Amino acid sequence: MARAATTTDPFNAVAEPRRRQILDLLAGGERAVGDLVEELGLGQPQVSKHLRVLREVGLVKAREEGRRRLYRVDGRALKPIHDWVKGYEALWSERFELLDDVLEDLEKERSDDTRD
Amino acid sequence: MARAATTTDPFNAVAEPRRRQILDLLAGGERAVGDLVEELGLGQPQVSKHLRVLREVGLVKAREEGRRRLYRVDGRALKPIHDWVKGYEALWSERFELLDDVLEDLEKERSDDTRD
DNA sequence: AATATATATACCGATATCGGCATATGTCAA
DNA sequence: TTGACATATGCCGATATCGGTATATATATT
Numbered sequence: 001m002a003r004a005a006t007t008t009d010p011f012n013a014v015a016e017p018r019r020r021q022i023l024d025l026l027a028g029g030e031r032a033v034g035d036l037v038e039e040l041g042l043g044q045p046q047v048s049k050h051l052r053v054l055r056e057v058g059l060v061k062a063r064e065e066g067r068r069r070l071y072r073v074d075g076r077a078l079k080p081i082h083d084w085v086k087g088y089e090a091l092w093s094e095r096f097e098l099l100d101d102v103l104e105d106l107e108k109e110r111s112d113d114t115r116d
Numbered sequence: 117m118a119r120a121a122t123t124t125d126p127f128n129a130v131a132e133p134r135r136r137q138i139l140d141l142l143a144g145g146e147r148a149v150g151d152l153v154e155e156l157g158l159g160q161p162q163v164s165k166h167l168r169v170l171r172e173v174g175l176v177k178a179r180e181e182g183r184r185r186l187y188r189v190d191g192r193a194l195k196p197i198h199d200w201v202k203g204y205e206a207l208w209s210e211r212f213e214l215l216d217d218v219l220e221d222l223e224k225e226r227s228d229d230t231r232d
Numbered sequence: 233a234a235t236a237t238a239t240a241t242a243c244c245g246a247t248a249t250c251g252g253c254a255t256a257t258g259t260c261a262a
Numbered sequence: 263t264t265g266a267c268a269t270a271t272g273c274c275g276a277t278a279t280c281g282g283t284a285t286a287t288a289t290a291t292t
Contacts, residue, residue, distance in 0.1 A: 007249085015131035016250085020200070027204065033269060046251060048270055067259040067268045075207025082201045082208075084136070088143065089198065091191025123279085132280085149239060162281060164240055183238045183289040234292085241286070249278075256271070262264085 010077050013057045018042065019050050023073055026060060032068040126193050129173045134158065135166050139189055142176060148184040 007013060014020055018040065025031060025039055033051065037044045051071060054060040058077040063070045123129060130136055134156065141147060141155055149167065153160045167187060170176040174193040179186045 011133075011136070012131045015128045017127075018250090020127070023204075034267095043252065044269070045253080045271080049250085052270080069269065073204065073207060075204040078201055078204050079208045081197070082205065085194055085198045085201060088139075088189070088191040088194050091189060092195045092198075134280090150237095159282065160239070161241080161283080165280085168240080180289095185239065236289100236291075238289080239287085241284105243284085244282085246281095247279085250276090252274085254271105254273085256269100258267100258269080260265105260267075262266100 007053045007056065010057050010059060010081055013053050013059055014078075014081065016050070016053075018046075019054055022047070022050055022054065023059065026071055026073045030063070030070045030072045032065075032070055034068070036071075123169050123172065126173050126175060126197055129169050129175055130194075130197065132166070132169075134162075135170055138163070138166055138170065139175065142187055142189045146179070146186045146188045148181075148186050150184070152187075 014023070021040060022036060025036060031039075033044065033047055036051075037047050040047060051060060051062075055062065058074060060071045061074050063072070130139070137156060138152060141152060147155075149160065149163055152167075153163050156163060167176060167178075171178065174190060176187045177190050179188070
């Protein structure tokens with residue numbers, strides 16, 4: 001055994017900042033690969049490769065138009081992430097933030113007490 | 117240049133399935149490392165390493181109790197992910213799903229037309 | 233003080249990843 | 263048909279990652 005699966009799920013696909021950037025651009029509407037290359041300042045092969053990953057996890061769909069390929073987001077693939085994160089949503093409400101701060105203060109006091 | 121930053125942000129921290137598992141366990145309340153080791157069926161060093169990553173991105177906090185170390189989730193570090201994904205939330209509403217299906221059908225028809 | 237228990241760190245090998253470059257494939261234009 | 267343009271794929275080197283094993287560190291127990 002060596003390493004876990006990688007580019008097989010949306011979590012991993014989206015872990016790469018460039019790919020999030022690509023999705024953010026595509027959120028503004030369909031774009032051809034060349035446009036993305038320009039806007040990202042990255043090599044064309046690199047962009048194509050990122051798009052491949054996004055395609056494989058279903059995060060983008062492609063449409064052929066002449067010799068260009070127009071990509072668009074398919075947000076449905078993000079739902080698993082959304083659902084997972086949503087389970088933790090309560091944890092960053094103000095009251096929980098406060099609770100966490102209090103806990104940290106208590107800890108600090110405790111360790112301050114420790115010194116003699 | 118070789119590779120982008122990795123374990124520096126919550127997106128990456130959470131891309132690893134084991135770490136999500138750990139967070140899910142901790143969501144049920146504070147646990148010591150040993151407990152997690154048992155529940156995950158993973159080596160203790162591995163668990164400690166995953167916890168280190170989670171600690172470094174602020175996803176968990178530790179509290180010392182004797183020779184044990186009790187970890188708990190700090191959901192605030194998930195907010196960036198939540199916020200980012202939320203921007204795409206509209207895209208998986210029923211109407212958009214429908215739209216996407218229609219677009220795919222259109223494409224299919226188009227390529228069917230192509231054969232002669 | 234010596235031992236046991238709990239956790240963290242260091243090192244290793246295998247592999248996946250990312251960007252860069254060259255090239256293949258496919259489509260339009262002359 | 264030949265050549266330009268658009269995109270995808272293949273190969274490379276550098277590096278990060280993951281699990282495994284051994285070991286260090288710290289705290290409790292005897």
